[in-house]
Amino acid sequence: xxxxRFTEEMLRKAKTRTDLEQIAAGEGxxxxxxxxxxxxxxxxxxxxxxxxxLQQYIAKKNMRVAVLFEGRDAAGKGGAIKRFAEHLNPxxxxxxxxxxxxxxxxxxxxxxxxxxxxxxxxxxxxFDRSWYNRAVVEPVxxxxxxNQYHRFLVQVPEFEHMLYEDGITMIKFWFSIDKExxxxxxxxxxxxxxxxWKFSPVDRKGQEYWDKYSYYKDQMxxxxxxxxxxxIIVQANNKKKARLESIRYVLSQFNYVGRRRLxxxxxxxxxxxxxxxxxxxxRKN
Numbered sequence: 001x002x003x004x005r006f007t008e009e010m011l012r013k014a015k016t017r018t019d020l021e022q023i024a025a026g027e028g029x030x031x032x033x034x035x036x037x038x039x040x041x042x043x044x045x046x047x048x049x050x051x052x053x054l055q056q057y058i059a060k061k062n063m064r065v066a067v068l069f070e071g072r073d074a075a076g077k078g079g080a081i082k083r084f085a086e087h088l089n090p091x092x093x094x095x096x097x098x099x100x101x102x103x104x105x106x107x108x109x110x111x112x113x114x115x116x117x118x119x120x121x122x123x124x125x126x127f128d129r130s131w132y133n134r135a136v137v138e139p140v141x142x143x144x145x146x147n148q149y150h151r152f153l154v155q156v157p158e159f160e161h162m163l164y165e166d167g168i169t170m171i172k173f174w175f176s177i178d179k180e181x182x183x184x185x186x187x188x189x190x191x192x193x194x195x196x197w198k199f200s201p202v203d204r205k206g207q208e209y210w211d212k213y214s215y216y217k218d219q220m221x222x223x224x225x226x227x228x229x230x231x232i233i234v235q236a237n238n239k240k241k242a243r244l245e246s247i248r249y250v251l252s253q254f255n256y257v258g259r260r261r262l263x264x265x266x267x268x269x270x271x272x273x274x275x276x277x278x279x280x281x282x283r284k285n
Contacts, residue, residue, distance in 0.1 A: 064120065
């Protein structure tokens with residue numbers, strides 16, 4: 001973002017926002033990007049305050065809430081989770097991002113290592129990837145057998161139905177980006193020493209195996225989208241919109257105390273947030 005510097009004289013002349021824009025234009029720079037960033041930060045602040053209210057409600061009601069973040073590599077899952085969790089009480093919220101399974105875990109029932117990470121009463125847990133690794137990443141990369149993959153597709157709706165019947169509230173997000181956006185984000189990671197660690201050998205295959213990922217993603221949606229645990233698609237080419245609208249969606253799912261005194265809307269933009277349906281074309285993302 002271009003740096004904008006106003007002198008004291010400029011600020012004294014400006015009485016309105018329009019005055020500031022005209023002064024900036026006269027100096028050869030635009031403040032439109034700056035204003036968009038300011039509006040985003042303010043909206044994020046209001047929504048994060050609502051998340052704090054929601055967390056208090058979940059704790060008081062002893063609810064168990066799990067929010068799953070899935071999507072292609074570089075789709076913005078980690079950045080969104082950061083905005084969800086950064087102001088919440090860590091005593092009743094967690095982020096779960098499991099490493100690859102150990103030898104012992106590979107010999108256990110696939111869901112076992114995730115079961116111990118499920119939310120306790122009064123807790124909200126954010127899964128940065130989840131058991132759905134076996135639905136897309138593992139078969140694409142050859143990390144599981146055909147039998148293991150097909151067994152997972154049979155068991156996952158039954159597993160999630162048990163969680164639903166036991167009272168766990170689960171929200172499943174798929175962060176959707178197009179191929180060109182993914183490539184741009186990969187390149188940005190490589191060039192940024194603070195984000196270079198995010199780029200892995202698996203990421204390198206993201207572009208090469210794009211169509212293969214799409215096939216397994218569609219199979220996952222078809223087999224695991226259920227009335228009690230639907231997939232929510234987040235259009236994530238714009239990271240800031242994806243963060244704001246996914247927070248709105250989570251807030252909109254609970255009738256928590258204070259919701260009616262909101263300073264902003266919690267109704268998500270349908271152009272960004274949508275429920276998966278089988279006739280939708282998901283091949284491009």
